Amino acid sequence: MPSHGQIQGNRMQREIKLLDCPFDGNKGDVIFDNDHHGEWFNLGCCNKECVANNLFYTEEIENLDKSINEWNKRHKIEDLK
Numbered sequence: 492m493p494s495h496g497q498i499q500g501n502r503m504q505r506e507i508k509l510l511d512c513p514f515d516g517n518k519g520d521v522i523f524d525n526d527h528h529g530e531w532f533n534l535g536c537c538n539k540e541c542v543a544n545n546l547f548y549t550e551e552i553e554n555l556d557k558s559i560n561e562w563n564k565r566h567k568i569e570d571l572k
């Protein structure tokens with residue numbers, strides 16, 4: 492079964508704090524699972540219809556911290572000009 496919001500198994504268990512989706516305000520979520528490709532995670536909006544649903548899907552579980560930081564980063568309008 493995929494697990495939500497925490498790393499299980501031989502990894503250190505910790506809660507992952509994700510900001511709400513910048514597109515529609517739904518909760519950010521991260522799902523961990525593994526299959527014949529190995530471990531993977533999918534970080535994004537919990538709304539499956541949202542453009543950000545699969546924003547960070549990767550089989551490189553080492554990229555998790557980077558993806559969390561990217562998700563939680565909020566650009567100011569001034570930065571985009």
Ligand SMILES: [Zn+2]
Pocket residue numbers: 512513514515516517536537538541542543544
């Ligand atoms: Zn969303």
